Amino acid sequence: MKVGSIVIDYEKFDAMFAFWQETLHYRPREPAEGGWVVLADGGEGPNISLNRVQRRSAGRNRFHIDLYTEDREGEV
DSSP: OOEEEEEESSSEEEEEEEHHHHHOOOEESSBBBBTTEEEESSSSSOOOEEOSSSSSOTOOOOOEEEOOOHHHHHHO
16 A cells, blocks of 8 residues: 545635645646646656545544555555
8 A cells, every 4th residue: 555645625726726736746647627626747656646625524534645545445
């Protein structure tokens, strides 16, 4: 199992998208659509997934980690 993607929820999608592309030099895996994009470095590091939310929600975590595995049943 490995960290596949770090997911960030934020209401200012365009600013978040520009910041992470410039900071990490990652590129979209596919074109951004509907306030969602996965930025990738080409295979070495974890992806950064950006998700637009309508507004901040008190008590909600704005970050989470997606784990990737070849054997989901075995890992569960």
